Amino acid sequence: MQTLNTSASALARLPQEWRHWINENLARRCEPAVMAAVMVRDGHFDNRLAQAAIEEARRAWFPQLPPAPSPEPRVLPRIDTSSNRVLAGDRQVGIVLSLAAPRVVVVSDLLSDEECDELIAYSYDRLERSPVVADSDGKTQVHAHRTSRGAMLQRAESPLVARIEARLEALTGWPAERGEGLQVLRYEKGNEYRPHFDWFDPALPGPRKHLERGGQRVATIVMYLSDVGQGGGTSFPKAGLQVQPKKGSAVFFLNVSEFGEPDQLSLHAGEPVETGVKVVATKWMRERAYV
Ligand SMILES: O=C(O)CCC(=O)C(=O)O
Numbered sequence: 043m044q045t046l047n048t049s050a051s052a053l054a055r056l057p058q059e060w061r062h063w064i065n066e067n068l069a070r071r072c073e074p075a076v077m078a079a080v081m082v083r084d085g086h087f088d089n090r091l092a093q094a095a096i097e098e099a100r101r102a103w104f105p106q107l108p109p110a111p112s113p114e115p116r117v118l119p120r121i122d123t124s125s126n127r128v129l130a131g132d133r134q135v136g137i138v139l140s141l142a143a144p145r146v147v148v149v150s151d152l153l154s155d156e157e158c159d160e161l162i163a164y165s166y167d168r169l170e171r172s173p174v175v176a177d178s179d180g181k182t183q184v185h186a187h188r189t190s191r192g193a194m195l196q197r198a199e200s201p202l203v204a205r206i207e208a209r210l211e212a213l214t215g216w217p218a219e220r221g222e223g224l225q226v227l228r229y230e231k232g233n234e235y236r237p238h239f240d241w242f243d244p245a246l247p248g249p250r251k252h253l254e255r256g257g258q259r260v261a262t263i264v265m266y267l268s269d270v271g272q273g274g275g276t277s278f279p280k281a282g283l284q285v286q287p288k289k290g291s292a293v294f295f296l297n298v299s300e301f302g303e304p305d306q307l308s309l310h311a312g313e314p315v316e317t318g319v320k321v322v323a324t325k326w327m328r329e330r331a332y333v
């Protein structure tokens with residue numbers, strides 16, 4: 043990733059072809075936020091730099107266009123990591139690890155063994171090969187990068203599901219309504235979820251469609267419903283961090299920066315399971331109500 047000093051002229055620091063590209067796209071009335079997303083994805087520029095350069099170009103070349111609203115810090119899901127225990131509604135949860143960037147928190151004792159077993163049994167008959175979102179049209183499709191089987195649950199579809207969602211709401215301060223239903227995933231030997239982002243790329247037509255309903259996926263919590271023999275960790279390659287599944291524990295992470303923009307550091311993977319079976323329940327938290 044190119045991170046350049048944004049205090050001097052951001053525009054002057056860009057390669058000429060990118061200055062041209064900005065000029066052409068401003069002329070086409072392209073949205074600055076989408077332009078910045080393309081620059082991050084294809085030019086590997088820092089988001090701040092891309093935004094500063096686009097705004098500078100607008101002022102210099104297209105003063106008649108309105109300025110892009112300056113990004114403001116967002117209220118995001120958060121877990122209180124000021125002590126080693128936190129009350130999550132009906133249950134005391136342990137804080138095991140807290141990382142600043144990317145923001146990752148590992149918690150223990152989020153679910154009881156009985157709750158884990160009940161959720162596995164409850165969803166077992168509904169498991170189907172897990173899909174990914176296509177870049178072109180946003181439809182879901184199976185892909186070699188994601189080989190687990192999974193079941194998409196509705197919010198509050200059973201008393202157990204509702205209880206877990208209420209606990210997550212208390213833990214993260216994020217209303218259950220601003221989130222998709224739980225997704226139970228089962229990984230058998232060799233199954234994995236290769237490195238990916240949970241955020242939708244606003245620069246791609248398919249994922250962009252998913253932003254219309256509920257906005258960005260701002261945070262994720264992956265709850266481990268089983269232990270696993272070997273392999274199967276949740277890894278964050280850009281942070282050199284790996285979290286090994288432990289029944290009842292969970293890993294929470296933010297997918298966006300404090301300004302709500304896609305965070306490149308949030309890249310993560312479900313490593314291939316070598317022995318045993320890994321079962322998780324993922325909750326994707328959205329910017330707004332997901333209805
Ligand atoms: O299985 C894992 O450890 C990660 C799952 C994941 O990344 C997801 O469900 O988005």
Ligand SMILES: [Fe+2]
Nearest residue numbers: 238239240310
């Ligand atoms: Fe993920």
